[in-house]
Amino acid sequence: NAGVTQTPKFQVLKTGQSMTLQCAQDMNHEYMSWYRQDPGMGLRLIHYSVGAGITDQGEVPNGYNVSRSTTEDFPLRLLSAAPSQTSVYFCASSRQGSQPQHFGDGTRLSIL
Amino acid sequence: AQSVTQPDIHITVSEGASLELRCNYSYGATPYLFWYVQSPGQGLQLLLKYFSGDTLVQGIKGFEAEFKRSQSSFNLRKHSVHWSDAAEYFCAVGSARGSQGNLIFGKGTKLSVKP
Numbered sequence: 001n002a003g004v005t006q007t008p009k010f011q012v013l014k015t016g017q018s019m020t021l022q023c024a025q026d027m028n029h030e031y032m033s034w035y036r037q038d039p040g041m042g043l044r045l046i047h048y049s050v051g052a053g054i055t056d057q058g059e060v061p062n063g064y065n066v067s068r069s070t071t072e073d074f075p076l077r078l079l080s081a082a083p084s085q086t087s088v089y090f091c092a093s094s095r096q097g098s099q100p101q102h103f104g105d106g107t108r109l110s111i112l
Numbered sequence: 113a114q115s116v117t118q119p120d121i122h123i124t125v126s127e128g129a130s131l132e133l134r135c136n137y138s139y140g141a142t143p144y145l146f147w148y149v150q151s152p153g154q155g156l157q158l159l160l161k162y163f164s165g166d167t168l169v170q171g172i173k174g175f176e177a178e179f180k181r182s183q184s185s186f187n188l189r190k191h192s193v194h195w196s197d198a199a200e201y202f203c204a205v206g207s208a209r210g211s212q213g214n215l216i217f218g219k220g221t222k223l224s225v226k227p
Contacts, residue, residue: 035217040121042219042220043217045214090156097207097214098207098214098215099144100158100161101156106153
């Protein structure tokens with residue numbers, strides 16, 4: 001099993017550009033989430049989903065959109081990239097949100 | 113508000129020495145507790161978890177953690193540190209609020225290991 005797969009691994013954007021970070025899991029997990037990791041800040045929850053068609057905001061949702069059309073996929077969209085969104089983004093999945101989460105390897109995003 | 117505090121930002125220990133990483137949480141109910149490890153450039157890997165029962169839990173790579181309700185703590189320990197343990201460690205607390213519970217992460221403790 002691949003687990004949680006994130007693409008791309010690295011990306012450089014210019015301010016104002018949009019892009020989608022992809023996340024796919026093959027464990028049939030209902031719960032999926034996106035975090036951003038910044039030095040000294042730990043992981044902060046951006047958006048999460050408890051199942052196909054259901055999404056909700058986390059701690060830092062501004063500037064990001066998500067959708068969950070299938071159980072497997074949970075893409076994160078940056079609508080208009082800003083330098084403050086330079087970060088490492090992690091996708092995770094689990095059977096439920098409070099259960100142990102499986103993490104992808106991350107997407108390192110730089111906004112110039 | 114729910115929170116997780118890891119008081120130590122950076123710890124250095126000698127190889128073969130014992131290790132304790134501190135984690136304190138603030139939570140209104142019995143929490144689910146986790147420790148994750150992150151090697152440089154990698155995602156997070158689950159070390160161990162506590163849901164209920166025995167308050168001393170064993171994890172992978174020789175790590176253990178003890179849940180102390182009276183101190184709201186879930187400290188991570190290892191008896192003899194190896195150079196490969198150098199990484200960043202995150203404590204997390206989970207809600208038992210059905211399927212909509214989320215994990216709250218501490219800010220992490222970076223572990224360096226001296227030869």
